[in-house]
Amino acid sequence: MFEEYSMAELTDILFMQGFAGLILFSVLVLMALGLAIIFGQMGVINMAHGEFMILGAYTTYLTSHIFETYLPALFDGYFFVAMALAFLVCFALGVLVEWGMIRFLFKRPLDTLLATWGLSLILQQSYRTVFGAREVGVTLPEWMMGSYSMTETIEVPINGIFVMVLTLFIASGVYFLMFRSLWGKQVRAVVQNRPMAGAVGIDTGKVDRYTFGIGCGIAGIAGSAFTMIGSTGPTSGQLYIVDTFLVVVFGGAQSLIGTIASAFTISQSQSTLEFFLSGSMAKVITLLIVVGILMLRPQGLFALKIRQ
Amino acid sequence: MQQRSNIRFMSRQEVLGYIMLAVILLAIIPLSLDVFRLNLIGKYLTYAFVALGLVLCWGYGGILSLGQGVFFGLGGYCMAMFLKLEASDPESTKIQSTPGIPDFMDWNQITELPWWWEPFRQLPFALSAIVLLPTLFAFIIGVAMFKRRVGGVYFAIITQAIAAIMTILIIGQQGYTGGVNGITDLRTLLGWDIRSDSAKVILYYVCSAALFICLLLSQFIRYKKLGRILVAMRDREDRVRFSGYDVANFKIFVFCLSAMFSAIGGAMFTLQVGFMSPSFVGIVPSIEMVIYCAVGGRLSLLGAVYGTLLVNWAKTIFSETFPELWLFAMGALFIAVVMAFPNGLASLFKRYIEPKLPAWYSGKTMVSKAPIIEKDSSMETAHANALGSEENIGSSKSLAKPETAVTVAPRTDEKLEGGVYVD
Structure with missing residues (x-):
């Protein structure tokens, strides 16, 4: 099947495909980070995670509109404001949800799945009511459009690079938060031994609440980044949840490195397979491989040893 | 009265409950509704099979499967394949470029019936495939997961992923499965027109009878030692393991059983509704089926039937009058049933x-x-x-x-x- 390509063209295609895989990787990491934090901390899978992302995306959409109408001079920088807002909005909603719902279901993780699924349905319908069923897109500022040509045949889109840089930034931010701050120390203490953490004076309820909020906030940032590479509709969140869940589960519950490694594996295998097969078969095979590996190694790639 | 309650696997209340359900399903509903509505109820009842399986699997076994739609779909597709082959005899498909194969294959430039469609020409094969194929599939998943002690949230997520894979696969392989539209235009079962009014009434009764068989089987299992081990396993798995039981085998059993029920439901669905499509396989329908079970009460076998009927009836009413409110209601139902009344109706x-x-x-x-x-x-x-x-x-x-x-x-x-x- 490769006869019609020359060697140089093949390398270029491979490179471009690899780059597309990297963008997918960044998006997956952004989406999975928030979920991984929550799952690692509380053992709760937030089925409404996709909807939190979409909330971030809609926040970005609104911000871009406001900037376009009232502050056209500052339009180039709206994206940073939008991301901060997306984080705040999702954080606030996340804290609210934890306070109103999750904390009562703490000992029943399976029920949390259902309750958060209910939440996701409600959010979806709210988006549909408020923003309409049609997908919306944002106007990108000028500097984010176009692409950067590395050679004559290789071009990389600038928004893709931006998403990658953003992911790097957020991931290191989460790393510092979890492993270099007092709050992170508390979180890890609660993960390792909840009653003992409580006994030494850590307010575990508060730690849970803010962990959930921050996880949702990161989902908001992910959604915000998302608007740069695709349009947003009320049900867009659903398209990605399975991938995101698998990334988290595949990576191992309490491991940040695991999440990143599994996102990398999944995205690269998917984009490489996409070149050989149809898109849907690539996805099927990727997911099957992940499920297969999970059956052999249920604890995920990197499992943190904790006392059960 | 005394004799009645002596039936070995039921209490008096339960006997009365079953009689009540039988009266409702076999007498009140068929007598009071027209054929269209009756067919609709029949369709709801096919979901009750899934809900019943979930009561055993989730309520009693503590295994939440978010991929029951896969088994429902497998059962339904097996039935649909048989019916489709019967509907596409060379005579009625002579306008196709290759007569004698299902129409969607012809549209997708497939000129020969795939080998794995071939055995579905025989009804006995199709019927056994309906029961055995999903059970076997569940068995493979079950062995792979439970023997390695995967459970809880992990199991839920993986079954969900399997549901997603299945949908993508069915939609992607349009030429073999009919794609998004599914397998449509099913007409006869061994020459008997399943679209006529009388057939719909008969199929309704067949469906109810099958549901009762499944209910009684579940009741029997629940009463016996097996059912008690399941409950014990759900609550304190390690203690059951330490007592010398192989926990994984019980889980595999109950998961296979629920898959089998779902598959029977799927086959009945195809017969009564006349088509099967991937929209009954994926993530969303699979989770919806969990709510049927949860609304009825996750520990109640009869509740599963009532819960299914109630939720679907509400869905129909809402979709007819306020379509935009349905998702709100459904979401609220999920939250309410989990938080306020976890044991349902x-x-x-x-x-x-x-x-x-x-x-x-x-x-x-x-x-x-x-x-x-x-x-x-x-x-x-x-x-x-x-x-x-x-x-x-x-x-x-x-x-x-x-x-x-x-x-x-x-x-x-x-x-x-x-x-x-x-x-």
Whole structure:
């Protein structure tokens, strides 16, 4: 099947495909980070995670509109404001949800799945009511459009690079938060031994609440980044949840490195397979491989040893 | 009366419950509704098979599968493949470029029937495939997961992923599966027109009868030692393991059984509705099926049927009048059923209706208006109840081996947490 390509063209295609895989990787990491934090901390899978992302995306959409109408001079920088807002909005909603719902279901993780699924349905319908069923897109500022040509045949889109840089930034931010701050120390203490953490004076309820909020906030940032590479509709969140869940589960519950490694594996295998097969078969095979590996190694790639 | 409650795997209340359901399904509904509505109820009942499987698997076994749609779909597709092959005989498909193969294959430039479609020309093969194929699939998943002690949230997520894979696969392989539209335009079963009014009524009865067989089988399992081990396993898995039982085998069994029920439901669905499509396989329908079970009461076999009927009926009403409100209602239902009444309709019945029923219902020798006293208020209420250790005050001798109610609603909020199973 490769006869019609020359060697140089093949390398270029491979490179471009690899780059597309990297963008997918960044998006997956952004989406999975928030979920991984929550799952690692509380053992709760937030089925409404996709909807939190979409909330971030809609926040970005609104911000871009406001900037376009009232502050056209500052339009180039709206994206940073939008991301901060997306984080705040999702954080606030996340804290609210934890306070109103999750904390009562703490000992029943399976029920949390259902309750958060209910939440996701409600959010979806709210988006549909408020923003309409049609997908919306944002106007990108000028500097984010176009692409950067590395050679004559290789071009990389600038928004893709931006998403990658953003992911790097957020991931290191989460790393510092979890492993270099007092709050992170508390979180890890609660993960390792909840009653003992409580006994030494850590307010575990508060730690849970803010962990959930921050996880949702990161989902908001992910959604915000998302608007740069695709349009947003009320049900867009659903398209990605399975991938995101698998990334988290595949990576191992309490491991940040695991999440990143599994996102990398999944995205690269998917984009490489996409070149050989149809898109849907690539996805099927990727997911099957992940499920297969999970059956052999249920604890995920990197499992943190904790006392059960 | 005394004789009745002597049936070995049911209490008097349960016998009455089954009779009541039989009267509703076999007499009241068919007599009061027109054929269109009856067919609709028949369609709802096919979901009740799935809900019933989930009661066993989730309520009793503690295994939440978010991929029951896969088995429902497999059963449905097996049936649809048989019906489709019968509908596409060379005579009625002579306008195609390749007569004798299903129309969607012809549209996708496939000129020969794939080898794995071939055996579905025989009804016995198709019928056994409906039951065996999904069960086998569930068995493979079950062995792979439970033998390695994967459970809880992990299992839920993986079954969900399997549902997603299945949908993508069916949609992607359009030429072999009919793609998004599914397998449509099914007409006859061995020459018998399944679209006629009389056929719909007959199929409704067949569906109800099959549902009753599944219900009684579940009831039997639940009453026997197997059912009790399942409950024990759900509540304290390690203790059951330490007692010498191979926990994984029980889980595999109950998961396979629920898959089989779902598949029968799927096949009945295809027969009554006349098509099968990937929209009954994916993530969203699979989770919806969990809510049918949850609304009825996750520990109540009969509740699964009522829950399914109620939710679907509400869905139809809402979609006809306020389509935009349905998702709000559905979302609220999910949250409410989990947070406010985790044992569903069954607990409401136990709490508000049962105490008001006359004495012959409970089979008590003395009339007692007082609610059943709950002895066990510890964390293991549900466990104890389901194991049948709750005391039936003044119950007749026939209940020497007390088979108690499926669910007893704990009466205070503190108990709620413990009343539901705790993972």
